[in-house]
Amino acid sequence: MFQAYPKPASVRSPILPRLPRSRCAEHGVKTIVPPWAGKHSRFTLLFEAFAVEVLQACRTVKAAAALLGLSWDAVQTIMDRAVARGLERREATPIKHIGIDAKSFGRGQDSITVLTDLDGSRVLDVAPERTQVAAGSVLATLTVEQRQKVCAVAADMLPAYAQAVATQTPNAERVHDKFHVAKHLGEAVDQVRRAENKALQAEDDDRLKGTRQLWLFT
Incomplete structure (x- = not known):
């Protein structure tokens, strides 16, 4: 285990503790979890906290890994552990207003369903695809009492x-x-404009020609 620091310092402070361990015929080898690191982690909690800050400042895990001088897998594991710790600390407090939205990524080929706490400005859960099953799965992460108290x-x-x-x-x-709402309204207005323009052009009237942007963005 070591305490790592990002470039340009590139300073590593090795920590070589002799952790108490036991060997059990039924449960195998067991070791204690030290107070300065997570279970089976190669990094201290202090460094993992710093790595999470770097992840928040970067657009991708790859970019954060380059800054930290670690592999993609190592940084992804740090992020997974941070998320797990956050979920363990989450309290089942009442949430009045939530949001469910679909997000696309990967050139629009893949979609996810995102559940957010609108008052707390935080993401509560994410599920692949944008289906009823996906929406139901993210909502199911709330307790029954929380779901009953959602107002909107x-x-x-x-x-x-x-x-x-x-x-x-x-x-x-x-x-x-x-x-x-604005998207559907814009589509309806444009549909009416096209129909009216077609009817007017049949009478040699071009007053609506070239006015699409005017109708949609004013």
């Missing part, structure tokens, strides 16, 4: 999300976020 859910306008929200949070009002 700001959700993507997917029917699958609507079904999950109605099932998991029966006392909550469903709110459409303004982005999707």
